[in-house]
Amino acid sequence: MKLTKNTIFITGGTSGIGRGLAEAFHRLGNQVIIAGRRKALLDEIAAANPGMDTVVLDINDPVQIKAVADEVIARHPGLNVVINNAGIMPFDNPASGDLDDDQAVGLLNTNVLGPVRVSAAFVEHLKRQPEAWIINNSSVLAFLPLAATALYSATKAAIHSYTLSQRFALRDTSVGVLEIAPPWVDTDLIHKSGDPRAMPLDAFLSETLAKLEHATTEVLVDGVVPLRANVGPNEHALINQFNQSLVDNPIPVA
Template sequence: MQVSGNTILITGGGSGIGRALAEAFHGRGNQVVIAGRRQQVLDEVTAANPGMESAVLDIEDADAIRDFAEQLKLDHPALNVVIHNAGIMRAEAIQDSSLDDAEATVATNLLGPIRLTAALLPHLLAQPHAAIITVSSGLAFLPLAATPTYSATKAAVHSYTQSLRHQLRDTSVQVIELIPPYVQTELMGPGQASDPNAMPLRDFIDEVMAILDSSPDATEILVERVRPLRFAEAGGNYPAFFRQFNDASSTH
């Protein structure tokens, strides 16, 4: 993927990894459009980054996604990159009878990217150069038991991305999977942003952009910190690694 001269949509662009990616790409001379649920948050980001644009999107709402995509194509006909970053992560006790968190997680993390890809794909296929970037997680490969649906949706995003890449292999659309480790954001609350066990957000973004610079044909963006999770199954003794990882996580 070329890192400049694009028109890029980033969902979940109001905070965390989404905002940091938006600012990094904006600084590289791309036209960046951030999308999210809260207009006030989006306005704060665009005010701090003159020239960046925003649009409200409820990624859980199938009808809203279709309407959003149609308007986006009208407003930004040069759109050629979509970064599916919007996501939620909630702790769940599986023995709890409520499915509200699980259903919201599936709608946001999995159905949202699938629906938005379907809505924008004909437009992207018409561009000379285009890219779809999904954001999965190291937890797609080594699940965090405390967040079972989140981990499952990220595993599904990984699988979907592989299939999408294969189906689009002879087109102008490059399909890339960004696989973050545990990063200092507020995905699971304010405490995560300062957790010393998490990778500093700036370090993560710097490494991601360096990988895109050096490996424009990469299919997966893997910072060094996520590699143990990404290759946990191939490393041998997975059950012990799974227990160790989840026992350690439960003490944080």
């Protein structure tokens, strides 16, 4: 996709990768609209990035998603890019009978139904644009699940699968569908720690934008490529090795 002269709507644009992408696209001269739940934080980001637009959105509210989409399209009729970035990453234990059902339902609503609903709210408008894109932010954990965040990993696998179907279904339209599958990036999705195993946000953004310009399906930083290729009947060895390494050297949490 071209990196300039777009009008871009980004969910989860107030922190981490979402904010990083929003500000990077803004610096390139695109019209950017970020969505998030906290108006004060949205206002702070808009003040730091003059010309960036904001809208309050609870990604778990399907009625509000439709209303926000209508509002954004009315304000920005040239909108041609939607980035589904909003997500949460709670820890869970698939070996325990102590299931936090409210947390599980909230995770599915945010990480799976959120992108599905946002896409549905914008897609008819996007079809009317000469060139448009839906970009879904999944994770390397879609291909290499982390047992300590088993349900989160499953939601990202679901987004990967949905993206494959969405891309095919839109094949004869002006709407392309891309998937960004980040590695562990040092943001506050879990706990920003400076852990050397995490990719610095600036490095991730730089490499992602460079690859995004020429992408037609997936956007993978170099470190993710061999992990993406691991999927198949012999995938278990690397999955077990990966998870054991994090048991032996846990991810730092607040």
